Amino acid sequence: MSKKGELTKTPKWYIKFDREDKSWMYETASSVSPDLELAIKKSTLLAKAKLADRINGKMNSKSLIIKNEEGLNENLSIDANAQDEIKNVIKDTLVRYYIVDKVDVFFTHYKSYRAYVRLKVSKDHVEAVLQEIKADKKLVQKPKANKLKTKINEVLNND
Secondary structure: OOOOOOOOOOOOHHHHOOEOOOOOEEEEEEEEEEOOHHHHHHHHHHHHHHHHHHEEEEEEEEEEEEEEEEEEOEEEEEEEEEEEEEEEEOOOOOOOEEEEEEEEEEEEOOOOEEEEEEEEEHHHHHHHHHHHHHHHHHHHHHHHHHHHHHHHHHHHHHH
C-alpha cells in the first residue's frame, strides 16, 4: 500500500487465473466497504453474477445510424448521428454449490476494506443448472400450446 493509502498490489491469483479447467469454472471480483463482512459479501455477489453471466448470459446488440444530407451538387450539408446499444441480459440463473476458493482482504488508508474473492463451481453443477433452465423453458412453452389447442377446439365445437 502506498503512503496515500492506495493499494499498490493486487493478488496474483486475482489477475491471472484460468477461467476453467476440467472440473471447475472460476470467477473473481473485488469490492470496497468500510465494513469487512460487507466488502467480502459484495465481492462474492459480483463473482456469482459473473458466473451466472457465463452460464446463462445473452447479449443483444442494436446499432442505429441516421444520416441526413441536404444541398445540391458539392454543397452538401451532412448531419449524422450514430447510436450503439448493447444489453447483457442474465435470466434467472441458479448459481449454487459454489465454493469460495480464495479471499484476500486489505485495509486501506481510507478506513475501508478491499476484498478480493475467487469462487469456483463444479462443471457438473453447471450442467445440472443448464438442464433445469431447459426444463423450465419447456414448462413455460407447454401452457401456451395448450391454450391455443383449447381455443381451436372451442372454435371448432361452436361451429
